[in-house]
Amino acid sequence: MVSSFLVRSSCRAVPRISQQYKLTRRSTIIQSSLYSSSSAKYQKSYKLEGTGEGTKVEITTNTGHYLATDIPKPMGGRDTAPQPVETLMASWMGCTQATALFVGRHLPERLSISKMEFDNIEAFRDERGALQLPIDTTPEIPSRIQRITGTIRVYERRGNPISTEQMELLKEQTEIRCPVANMMLASGCAIDVEWVDGSFAVV
Incomplete structure (x- = not known):
């Protein structure tokens, strides 16, 4: 099935790879090399x-x-x-939940989380990044997820209120330490998800 916005042209013998793509790949290879050489004993596979x-x-x-x-x-x-992107979003939810529990236990003011609810989570991408033709030319628009929106409600185990400072630090450190969220942010994806105290949230 071909969408109406697809651009058609004749195929070229030699694929054209954008300079940006080359630089991104080179940077990734360099970072991977540095990681494997200096941190091998900490590597989780x-x-x-x-x-x-x-x-x-x-x-x-x-x-x-x-x-x-x-x-x-x-x-x-x-x-x-489920679609592959849906499983990616499910991975983000699961990773966020597990990481938030760890972060909460180690906050200066310990936060014991009993439950987290992921409400109205929605991911957006521009499908031209995947479908644009000709196929031998790198699309100008990235195919990655560009934005995630929604709300995460966090419940403290004993029903105690969660301070603004606690919630901000919980969100910040969870997004930094969650491998899936960290990878998304590094790609340029905006995670515009609001974290709120579930005990006092208006549903």
Whole structure:
């Protein structure tokens, strides 16, 4: 299925790779090299195996779990599982939750979190970054998620109020320390998600 905004032109023999893409790749390789050489003993790895048939991919992890992704029927898929970007957002939620619990325990004024609610979370991207043609030219628009909005309600275990300072520090350090959120922010994604005290939030 081709969207109306796609730009068509004849294919070229030699793909044109943008200078920005080259510089980004080079920077990533350099950073990876520095990381592996200086911090190898702290490196944590995640190992997965996957098999794709059509638009569906079935994935297993070395920790014994299974997940799958697919895309909706209007996009050419079978809609048998969440979209890859939906699983990315689910990963962000799970990583944020786990990291926030750790951060809360280590705040100067300890914050014991009983529950977090992720409300009306929505991610936005410009699909031209993935679909723009010709295919041998790097799109001018990035394909990544550009913005995330919504609300996170945080509940203190004993129902005590969470101060503004505590909440700001919790949000800041969670986004810095959560591997998924940190990667999103580093890509240029804006995480415009409000953190509020769930005990006093108006639903």
